[in-house]
Amino acid sequence: MSELKNNKNDLSHVQKIIIILWLSFVMAGIATGVFFSVIDPEALRGCVTFPVMSRMGVYTVGFLLFWLLTAASSLLTSYFLRGK
Amino acid sequence: MSHLKVKVDQKLKDEESLASNVGHQKIYSKEAKGRFATLRIWAVFALLGLFYGLPWLQWDGRQAVLLDLPARKFHIFGLTLWPQDFIFLAFLLIIAGMALFFFTTLAGRLWCGYACPQTVWTEVFIWIERWVEGDRNKQMKLDKAPMSAKKFRIKFTKHAGWIIFSAFTGFIFVSYFTPLNDLAHNLFIFELGAWEVFWIFFYGLATYGNAGWMREQVCMYMCPYARFQSTMFDNDTLIVAYDEKRGDPRGGRKKDSDYKAEGLGSCIDCHLCVQVCPTGIDIREGLQYECIGCSACIDVCDDVMEKMNYDKGLIKYTTQNNVDGKPTKLFRPRIAVYGLIMLGLVLTFIYLMAARVPLHLDILRDRNAIFRETNEGLIENVYTIKLVNMDEEAHEFLLTVDGLEGLNMELEQEKIVAQGGEILDLPVRLQIDEADLKQRSTPVFFHFQSTDKDGLMIEGETRFLGPRQ
Ligand code: SF4
Ligand code: SF4
16 A cells, blocks of 8 residues: 555644554454453452452453553554664 | 656655654645535434434333443344353454455545545534634634633633533443443433443543544554555555546646646646645545545545546545556456455354354363262262353253263253343253273263244263272
8 A cells, every 4th residue: 555655644643543543443443342242340359359340340441451452552653764 | 556656655755754744734624515414414314313322222122222341241132142252253253354355455545535534524523613713714713713702611611612512422432331221310310320430431532532533543543444444455456546647647727728738637636626725635636544445535636627627536435556657456366365255254253143043151170189989889970051042031951961882971950941131040860880881981961842832952071080990
């Protein structure tokens, strides 16, 4: 995709950060969906100790952690792709 | 295609050098009225009506569409899906993705112009903006004017309108996950849960930012679909295009003048098509990836053509082949392939849905001992069977086991009855005479058969472990 290559260097920093946040948001959403459809936070209660939280709370925190992870990955990738 | 690509790339370079010099400029798009604008208004009302309306609908004493995350159940009218049904959701998403491929090849960015949430919500935000600030000229004048009490009041009203609408949108969004009645009730007694507040705020903010501020930039810089859709295009895809042969050379002229004699084409170079464009491009330069196919330029140019007494359709929905004077083919290999894959997926989905048994079985072995010897000298294995009744109604079951000759089963319950939506824990003991054991580990099968509903059954496999042979 030549568009992507052409564009990359011409985006402003804000635009880049928004792109990183947005795409990692999408990925974190998918990851959260898959993860919590397999794992029920209530079932983890016995094995892992974490602060008492409703399922909604665990989902939210889980999603935010996933987002942190995917965003960090995208950020690092884009940083090292600068090639300078 | 190659011809198309060249144009796109050339245009892109011009745009980019411009963009990198000046940054993204605010685009003031003029209101376009016409056939397609009307169609979009209908689409906005239909889609947003659905979004804002669905949570109010009741079904069987509960919210008709409720993705009850706290209870880990999705209610969609009569159907209840459990986490165990994840495959159906995955299937639906894949089908939706495939449908997007199919329709993109066929109809280009029809999705973007009429159905994308970004478009639909932006449209509403533009209505609010126009309602408060006035039309394009008034908006531009207002933005140029120095800050004054009046300007502040107008801007304040606009943002207040946007924010109220966004907050309501966030509220409705969360009501897909927490029943609307509870949510509304808790809102009025100021006892909303922290997580609900977080998500209302989050979704509201995203709406406000995307539809109020970012708008076409979402399409141009953020949307993955906008990036990938060009690979699904071919020369028979429906696009918005300017008829260059007919329109050029462009130029101003008096109405009813013999423009052909003056050496002009049909385009009067009024720039209205540029002014209405929400992404700020000039469609007369050829197809560009920023074009979201909103057809505002078609509407406005048709208007111009009508006023000039020319034929409509200088800008229109057409195909690249048509522009090049070649015939357009509706059926082509690509369409057939996408179509067949989609058909296959849909049929599989329907089959899976029809064959879905609303039961789920988990068989857990006793963690403490592999096996034990009973007082009578029998080898015993202990299991806990989790039987999930995903149906709405209660059912009674008959449990049988096979796989080993001479196996004896001991159950604590006399009757196995699972209420609708219940997860039943059944401790089960299996015993056998050591002489009947041929191997250390033998597969055994549990069968649950409903006594009150034909065909409602489920089978699960586990192992029976004994001493080394
Ligand atoms: S709106 Fe039509 S006539 Fe006016 S500049 Fe655009 S193409 Fe030409
Ligand atoms: S050029 Fe594309 S995005 Fe711009 S007004 Fe026309 S159809 Fe809409």
